Amino acid sequence: MRRVIIIGSGPAGLTAAIYAARANLEPIVVASSVDAGGELMNTTDVENFPGFPEGVMGPELMAGIRAQALRFGAEIIDDDAVGLEVDGIAKRVTLGSRRTIEADSLIFATGSAPRKLGVPGEQELSGRGVSYCATCDGFFFRDRVIAVVGGGDSAMEEAIFLTKFATRVYVIHRRSGLRASKIMQDRAFRNDKIEFIWNSAVREVVGEDAVRGVVLEDTVDGVVRELALDGVFVAVGNDPRTHLVHGKLALTPEGTVFVDGRSSRTSVSGVFAAGDIIDPTYRQAVTAAASGAAAAMDVEHYLASLDETIGILAESQAHEEVLAEEAAESGRTIVHNTDAASWQRDVLDADLPVLVDFWAPWCGPCKAMSPVLDEIAAAHGGRLRVVKVNVDENIEIAMTHQITSVPMMKVFRRGAAESSIVGARSRSALEQELEGYLA
Ligand SMILES: Cc1cc2nc3c(=O)[nH]c(=O)nc-3n(C[C@H](O)[C@H](O)[C@H](O)COP(=O)(O)OP(=O)(O)OC[C@H]3O[C@@H](n4cnc5c(N)ncnc54)[C@H](O)[C@@H]3O)c2cc1C
Structure with a gap:
């Protein structure tokens, strides 16, 4: 049982691990078997x-963040989380190796994946002119000719942003109209550096060491042509990696994991989320890292209040046990006999004299006696215990003590019946009869 499990080892997960490790939470990071980093x-x-x-270099940066997390004591497992149980207080993660790990809290930082075009040349030229992030790579395309593929808001945003660097930005879209909002469309249409290529699908990215262009197919007449380019920015959507939490955590309309305001708290207590998995807008390494730091701090607060709650519960449980013991010993509380074991404990083994009231639910005078006995118990608790025995439910005890009518009261001392009182009484009359015990 650990304090926190972190799923994901990108900037968000590993930064959360640094913060959690420095807070002595000994985090365990499930880093992925193939995509760690x-x-x-x-x-x-x-x-x-x-x-x-x-x-x-990206890999160098991630190696540094990983080393920093390890230095502070984080444990990193290069395996995949394949199952999650988040409903109980303990959060359970099943790994690809079928091992299960458990913790008081969980940080979900599985990131998101830019959607790919899935055409020849795209994978090979990724990072050599094919990019999925204008904010990250736009700077490298100063005075170049580039294209943005897509027709939504983020494609327009990327195209407009890229005009700061490129001499010409083509927007390649498979239809004759955009999905983007009117305001974004207007901004893009007004920009002189942007040129739209309608009804066109990218069939291939061409180039050897760097992008040289794309092969386009007209979606109306099927004509194929090549367009010379220095770079291609793919902006056809982004898929948050949420498959593990579908039906377990609330999601936003954009498909990211829902978190409460600026916090990392998800819809499930003790489960936190950080990085691109909660971010439909910024999706940068530095914002993901910051989000991981916030998640670790949220976890720290959660665990502190969890510990406090568990402490209070344990204390109040212990307190209740002490009260019950005291009550049983002092005789202040009315004890209802339920079985032979409690008869032995509450009557025969009692240190105090015990006034046993034998009663039955069908007996009217018994009902009248009941509050009188309550008053006697309250007034003389330290000297006398009152035990009520329902004869219908304790027939053997009633027979053993020759109870032939109700209400009947007997005073027991040191395990033996000393006196009997038959019939209902007023409080004062009963106190008089019990005088010898109450002195
Ligand atoms: C090509 C490219 C270039 C970029 N360049 C830059 C840049 O120059 N500057 C910049 O600031 N940002 C850049 N970004 C954006 C940046 O990479 C992301 O914003 C950032 O990595 C998000 O961090 P994250 O930790 O939220 O998610 P990710 O980096 O996506 O990490 C998520 C991790 O979780 C793991 N994971 C997922 N599911 C499981 C599972 N079931 N079990 C275990 N592990 C799992 C993944 O394998 C991955 O390791 C770039 C993005 C791309 C695609």
């Missing part, structure tokens, strides 16, 4: 992560 493992130069004035 996240999206930045697929990129070359990262020029916008703070602290690297000359830029840094």
Whole structure:
């Protein structure tokens, strides 16, 4: 049983691990069996992560963050999470190896994947002119001719952003109209550097070491042509990796994991989420890392309040047990006899004299006696215990003590019946009869 499990080892997961490890939470990171390190493992130069004035290679940056997490004591397992149980207080993660790990809390940081075109040349030229992130790579295309593939809001946003660097930005779209909002369309249409290529699908990305162009097919007449380009930005959507939490955590309309306001708290107590999996907007390494830090701090607060609650519960349980013991010993509380064991404990083994009221549910005078006995118990608790025995439910005890009518009261001392009182009484009359015991 661990304090926190982190699923995902991109900037969000590993930064959460650094913070959690430094808070002595001994995090365990499920890093993935093939994609450990996240999206930045697929990129070359990262020029916008703070602290690297000359830029840094994606894999090098991730190796550094991983080493930092290990240095503070995080445990990293290069395996996949294949199953999750998040409903109980303990969160359970099943790994690809079929091993199950458990913790008081969970940080879900599985990132998101940009949708691919799935055409020849795309994979081979990824990072060599094919990009999925204008904010990350736009700077490398100063004075170049590039294209954005897509027709939604983010495609328009990327195209407009890229006009800061490129001399010409083609927007390639398979239909004759855009999905983007009117305002984004208007902005793109007004931009002189943007040119739209309608009804066109990319069939291939061409180039050897770098992108040289794309092969386009007209979706109306099927004509194929080549367009010369220095870069292709694919903006056809993004898929948050949520398959593990479908039906378990609430999602947003964009398909990301829902979190409460600026926090990392998901719809399930003790489960937190960080990075691109909660972010339909920024999706940068630095924002993912910041989100991981916030998640670890949220976990710390959650665990502190969980510990406090468990402490309070344990204390109140212990307190209740002490009260019950005291009550049984002092005789202040009315004890209802239920079986032979409680008869032995509450009557025969009692340190105090015990006034046993034998009663029955069908007996009217018994009902009248009941509050009188309650008053006697309250007033003389330290000197006398009152035990009520329903004869219908305790026939053997009633027979053993020759109960032939109800209400009948007997005073027991040191395990033996000393006196009997038959019939209902007023409180004062009963107190008089019990005088010898109450002194
Ligand atoms: C090509 C490319 C270039 C980019 N360049 C830059 C850049 O220059 N600068 C920048 O700031 N941002 C860049 N980004 C964006 C940046 O990579 C992301 O914003 C960032 O990596 C998100 O971090 P994350 O930790 O949320 O998710 P990810 O980096 O996606 O990491 C998620 C991790 O979770 C793992 N995972 C998923 N499911 C499971 C599972 N079931 N079990 C175990 N592990 C699992 C994945 O394998 C992965 O390791 C780039 C993105 C791409 C695609």
